[in-house]
Structures are given as structure tokens and as C-alpha cells.
Amino acid sequence: MFTHRRFKFCPNCGAAVDYRVPADDNRARATCDACSSIHYENPINVVGTLPVWGEQVLLCRRAIEPRHGFWTLPAGFLELGESCADGALRETDEEAGAQIELQPLYTLMNVLRVGQIHLYYRARLLSPTFNPGPETLEARLFHEHEVPWEELAFRTVRETLQRFFEDRRLGRPFELYCANIE
Amino acid sequence: MFTHRRFKFCPNCGAAVDYRVPADDNRARATCDACSSIHYENPINVVGTLPVWGEQVLLCRRAIEPRHGFWTLPAGFLELGESCADGALRETDEEAGAQIELQPLYTLMNVLRVGQIHLYYRARLLSPTFNPGPETLEARLFHEHEVPWEELAFRTVRETLQRFFEDRRLGRPFELYCANIE
Ligand SMILES: [Zn+2]
Ligand SMILES: [Zn+2]
Structure with a gap:
């Protein structure tokens, strides 16, 4: 299983991101609490x-x-x-x-x-x-x-x-x- | 031509990025001077x-x-x-x-x-x-x-x-x- 985590900081606002599973999802995503954005990583x-x-x-x-x-x-x-x-x-x-x-x-x-x-x-x-x-x-x-x-x-x-x-x-x-x- | 710019801040260090064409490249990329990283966007x-x-x-x-x-x-x-x-x-x-x-x-x-x-x-x-x-x-x-x-x-x-x-x-x-x- 590929588990690379590309994001340490939010590309939208620069705050630190946290990897966790959003509601209605089943995979950990780079989540920014400062600007409420989720950043996906794809092949x-x-x-x-x-x-x-x-x-x-x-x-x-x-x-x-x-x-x-x-x-x-x-x-x-x-x-x-x-x-x-x-x-x-x-x-x-x-x-x-x-x-x-x-x-x-x-x-x-x-x-x-x-x-x-x-x-x-x-x-x-x-x-x-x-x-x-x-x-x-x-x-x-x-x-x-x-x-x-x-x-x-x-x-x-x-x-x-x-x-x-x-x-x-x-x-x-x-x-x-x-x-x-x- | 698709020109979406996804990055405002560097996902690696959180500094603001600048879109410019790196040496040996021919497209503008999200470039971070703080940590010398380049962030690519792909389909x-x-x-x-x-x-x-x-x-x-x-x-x-x-x-x-x-x-x-x-x-x-x-x-x-x-x-x-x-x-x-x-x-x-x-x-x-x-x-x-x-x-x-x-x-x-x-x-x-x-x-x-x-x-x-x-x-x-x-x-x-x-x-x-x-x-x-x-x-x-x-x-x-x-x-x-x-x-x-x-x-x-x-x-x-x-x-x-x-x-x-x-x-x-x-x-x-x-x-x-x-x-x-x-
Ligand atoms: Zn953010
Ligand atoms: Zn950086």
C-alpha cells in the first residue's frame, strides 16, 4: 500500500496540516483546520x-x-x-x-x-x-x-x-x- | 490551456511559493525559495x-x-x-x-x-x-x-x-x- 504523505503544510493558507479521515471518506487526507480545506493526492x-x-x-x-x-x-x-x-x-x-x-x-x-x-x-x-x-x-x-x-x-x-x-x-x-x- | 495554480504556499515548509519557470524546464512551477523545492501539478x-x-x-x-x-x-x-x-x-x-x-x-x-x-x-x-x-x-x-x-x-x-x-x-x-x- 502506497502511503506517501506529500503535504506537511496547507498549500492554500500555509498552516500545518493533519492527516485524518474526513467524514464520509475512508482514507486519511491532508486536512487543514485553519482554512477548512482537504488536499488529495492521486497517482x-x-x-x-x-x-x-x-x-x-x-x-x-x-x-x-x-x-x-x-x-x-x-x-x-x-x-x-x-x-x-x-x-x-x-x-x-x-x-x-x-x-x-x-x-x-x-x-x-x-x-x-x-x-x-x-x-x-x-x-x-x-x-x-x-x-x-x-x-x-x-x-x-x-x-x-x-x-x-x-x-x-x-x-x-x-x-x-x-x-x-x-x-x-x-x-x-x-x-x-x-x-x-x- | 489549463492554467490552474493549486499552490499558494509550500506544502513542504509553509512559505509562500512563486510560480516561475525553473532552469532546464519550460513551464511555470510552484517554486519555494525557502526550502528550494518545486511542486508539480499533473492531470x-x-x-x-x-x-x-x-x-x-x-x-x-x-x-x-x-x-x-x-x-x-x-x-x-x-x-x-x-x-x-x-x-x-x-x-x-x-x-x-x-x-x-x-x-x-x-x-x-x-x-x-x-x-x-x-x-x-x-x-x-x-x-x-x-x-x-x-x-x-x-x-x-x-x-x-x-x-x-x-x-x-x-x-x-x-x-x-x-x-x-x-x-x-x-x-x-x-x-x-x-x-x-x-
Ligand atoms: Zn489551509
Ligand atoms: Zn518550501
Whole structure:
């Protein structure tokens, strides 16, 4: 069970908050007695892509923590005012400088311990040349047998890649895959 | 563009925050100079179900604001530590007291103006009897021609129902439908 408590002080008035279960609720919430407000904490969405060029997939080596130096699919936090698809496109541009055509949503994974939902879209690369941004050390294409499985940054990246290669090998349609990461 | 600013004070130390664009970023964030923290705001997920009993669908009449008295599919905010599927099940239990078997994710809609993602799963009702909770005035089954289209609470409810009846009428598979609500 995820029990992170983000609030020590009320973001509305600056008074100290208390975590307790409000009337008509069943979970402890950050409650401010000074201004009578309740502050909720909810899972955050991470959106990204699985960019494909022929037989190869694009991975980016991270220039930032967490998991500096490890390989990832381009992905990042969804922003306010942005659709999941637009966020996935933006992250692919920012992290890899890759030109893509977005395809359907492919994986939706609940990363329960950290309160995140990771959503990956398949994408068709329009060019095999990249222009990585400051969050990326290197962006390159990998054949399946070249994927650095032991140096992947996140379990959701591994699951998405594994599922993709399995679907492709079996000739299955690329249907939406939902999973929980404990 | 969604520009809600949730933070007036720092939830970490209680000092007043300033909205400005951090170095290596491109959006204004709630920034605290007192404790050098940055507080991000991200879209929130609303999860629910489209429960079906034979030809009929289940709707709930809201006992709470917003949209008191209007009809909705059972849905609510995803909680920390909970998967999207478990959240949809929980909301269906809390709001309708309905016993269901969850089916695949059916709609994913970006409600851009309010910073929400609405996700609805199809569901098979295991019984036509309900036990609505305190957030619901009434829960009942509707044939397509009975649906109170003018009294639906949210556009995402309408889009999900419209898509469902259209897929069913055309004999289409119930594939994931993604849309933006401006
Ligand atoms: Zn307060
Ligand atoms: Zn602070």
C-alpha cells in the first residue's frame, strides 16, 4: 500500500496540516483546520512511446537521475492541459529528437508502489536519425537481440519491450496490454 | 490551456511559493525559495465502468455536487496504491453497490480544461439488483431508447455511452476509444 504523505503544510493558507479521515471518506487526507480545506493526492501519469524503425526499436540512455546511464523508452510526466497522446509525442521529441507517427496506446501499467500509471504508445519512426535533448546521453536503434535487458531503467520499459517482441514473434495484433507492477 | 495554480504556499515548509519557470524546464512551477523545492501539478485520473445487463446499461443519479441530480456512469478519482481496474471496481461498488465482472478498458478521454483523464471499463453485471451508496440517489438499468441524454452529468459519460451503442449496433468489436474533450 502506497502511503506517501506529500503535504506537511496547507498549500492554500500555509498552516500545518493533519492527516485524518474526513467524514464520509475512508482514507486519511491532508486536512487543514485553519482554512477548512482537504488536499488529495492521486497517482500521476507517465506517458511515452515505443518507436519502431523496421525491425529495430529506439532506446535512450538517461542523462538524469533516477537511473542515470540506464536505457529507457522516451517517456515523462503528463502535463496539465495536454492529452496523453500529445504528452507521449512531446517526450519523444524532447528526449530523443525523434520524428514519429503515433500509433495506438499499447501498454497501461499501474506502478503501485510509486503511485504512477505508465502509458506507452506504439510509434512509427519517420527517420532513423535522432537529436537527443539534455536528459539523454545517447539515442539509438536496437535489434531485439541487442537490447540491453540488464541495463533497462524501469520495469515498465522491460514489460513493454517484452510484450512487443512477443506479439511480433507470434504474429499477434498489438492489443492494449494492462498490468500491475507491485 | 489549463492554467490552474493549486499552490499558494509550500506544502513542504509553509512559505509562500512563486510560480516561475525553473532552469532546464519550460513551464511555470510552484517554486519555494525557502526550502528550494518545486511542486508539480499533473492531470488526475477518474476511473469508472459501463455496467451492462443484457440490453441494458446501469446509470446512477448523483446525490452530490457537481451535477447533483444528473445521471452518470459509476466513476471517481483513482486513489494512491490502487490500479485503474481496482479503482473502477471500487467506484462501481461504492456508487451503485453493483456486482460486476470487469471487462477490458473501453474509453480513455482527456478532459483538458479540468486536467483530468477519464478511463471507463466495460463491465458485465452479475445481478440486476443494486445497493447505491450515499453519493447516489438512485441506480437503475436503461435500455438505449430510455437513456436520459439531456440529463447526463458529464460529456465523457455521454461519449462512452454513444460509442457503446454505436459499436453494438454496428456489430463492431469494443475496441479502446481515445478522445479529447476540450
Ligand atoms: Zn489551509
Ligand atoms: Zn518550501
